[in-house]
Amino acid sequence: MHLIYFNSMRIHLLFLGLLAASGVFAQEEGPYVPPTDTAVQRKIAWWQDLKFGLLMHWGTYSQWGIVESWSLCPEDEGWTQRKGPYSADYFTYKKAYENLLTTFNPTSFDPSRWAAAAKAAGMRYVVFTTKHHDGFCMFDTHQTDYSVMHSPFHRNIALEVFNAFRSQGFGIGAYFSKPDWHSNDYWWSYFPPKDRNVNYDPAKYPERWQHFKDYTYNQIQELMSGYGHMDILWLDGGWVHPNHTEGHFNQDIDMARIASMARGYQPGLIVVDRAVGGPFENYRTPEQQVPTQPLTYPWETCMTMGDSWSYVPGDHYKPSSQLIHLLVRIVAWGGNFLLNVGPSPDGDWDPLVYERLRDIGGWMNINGSAIYGSRMIAPYGKDRVYYTRSADTTYVFYLSAEGSDTVSLPPSLPLDGFTIPAGSRVTLLGSGARIPFSGSVLMIPHKLVGKEAGKYAVVFAITKR
Structure with missing residues (x-):
């Protein structure tokens, strides 16, 4: 070293x-x-x-x-x-x-x-x-x-x-x-x-x-x-x-x-x-x-x-x-x-x-x-959005802005290169909040927009029904 x-x-x-x-x-x-x-x-x-x-x-x-x-x-x-x-x-x-x-x-x-x-x-x-x-x-x-x-x-x-x-x-x-x-x-x-x-x-x-x-x-x-x-x-x-x-x-x-x-x-x-x-x-x-x-x-x-x-x-x-x-x-x-x-x-x-x-x-x-037991899934990620997968769940990470410890969510979060399967259930880990979506965009509920959603990075779990 x-x-x-x-x-x-x-x-x-x-x-x-x-x-x-x-x-x-x-x-x-x-x-x-x-x-x-x-x-x-x-x-x-x-x-x-x-x-x-x-x-x-x-x-x-x-x-x-x-x-x-x-x-x-x-x-x-x-x-x-x-x-x-x-x-x-x-x-x-x-x-x-x-x-x-x-x-x-x-x-x-x-x-x-x-x-x-x-x-x-x-x-x-x-x-x-x-x-x-x-x-x-x-x-x-x-x-x-x-x-x-x-x-x-x-x-x-x-x-x-x-x-x-x-x-x-x-x-x-x-x-x-x-x-x-x-x-x-x-x-x-x-x-x-x-x-x-x-x-x-x-x-x-x-x-x-x-x-x-x-x-x-x-x-x-x-x-x-x-x-x-x-x-x-x-x-x-x-x-x-x-x-x-x-x-x-x-x-x-x-x-x-x-x-x-x-x-x-x-x-x-x-x-x-x-x-x-x-x-x-x-x-x-x-x-x-x-x-x-x-x-x-x-x-x-x-x-x-x-x-x-x-x-x-x-x-x-x-x-x-x-x-x-x-x-x-x-x-x-x-x-x-x-x-x-x-x-x-x-x-x-x-x-x-x-x-x-x-x-x-x-x-x-x-x-x-x-994190544990996960594997890669396209489009993998860049900037502030990253992805992993398990057997039946895809996870989307949204990182805090550089230099900040807290995550503030925008009104909508586009997932470039990834389409959420129809009929999926999307939740925010740690809160259990249901997150609506349309195609490749997470539609953040108004009560979460602009608020501190978590520290360092938040994770959305996309589960097939």
Whole structure:
């Protein structure tokens, strides 16, 4: 993940070039390859019904309030800039960064509180960072001492998170970084690192690369075999792949072997080898963006609630109206919404995070039937009007005006490109008010015109009689 700043709802325009360059622009990856395993197919259909999930980036980097991992990367990009008293010299900085292990002690950590807040917000699955690119493990691994178990906290954070959310009925996903900048078999100390990639030629040093492949395999095996039922293996670091690209080495970690092992422990497991394409990217993950059109394959927008993936003091959190509008647009175009929050060094969320989740939950309590288990229906939507469908109901969302939390209804609401079937019953969710119609136009009753009809977005349910 990158630290990316963006402005209001212009996501898909602002990040187009950046995301294509960084390898996370899903539409540029080539044809989607559907899984052939029927258990995986069923799990994807189940996951598509969930619609709304929680992603958390958390590690020792949170103590400095900096970008997750990327300040270790010797690339001259905006999100990789080093800051603070150690920043003048790279190797001094790297040593100080890795020494954060000795002070990581999030004494306010209470995953049951997070699970309760996420459930009340209407979230139904969680993806947690077991290891980011810096190699620090938030789980009890036997492959390295660079883990939370060797910090003052000395608790298996990933296991506690998974157990807390699983007890609330959540689907469980493990984020795992394929690159590991702490491993001497990825960034070999004989050479200085040049960029995010492995810093030696795996073809020239095959034994060292095999050690790294085994290290990766063994850590994923630990997660798949010792952490209860898993639904998703969410793999980041898409530059680690077997396809040779100009200027970079082939970095084949044998995904077929990893996926086979993982599904041996977790039948039907969804594997998400992000931005790589092929049979091990079971769904795609456009990052910090909403695609510019409906997509026919399984996909999920992963996006930050604030401006940063990881904890930054005083971060700017998107308003509730924007978050709900994003959810509506994503679902109407066939996707899921994975919303990221970065816990603080003491192990809690910013109070504004809880406030946003309460607002979303209040809206979902009224309108969730138009979100969960829904699928796309033409004309999908644009501007302030969007559509979803269930077995016998079509839902029409009417969003609040940009910058406003409340929805004020006009005397009539045209549904461009959609004709309401004759004999249908149209109601306004939350009020039960009957809404007359004519062809493709909702005729809003006078008593509702100009009044506050709801917050953030209202939903009309069109049911065939």
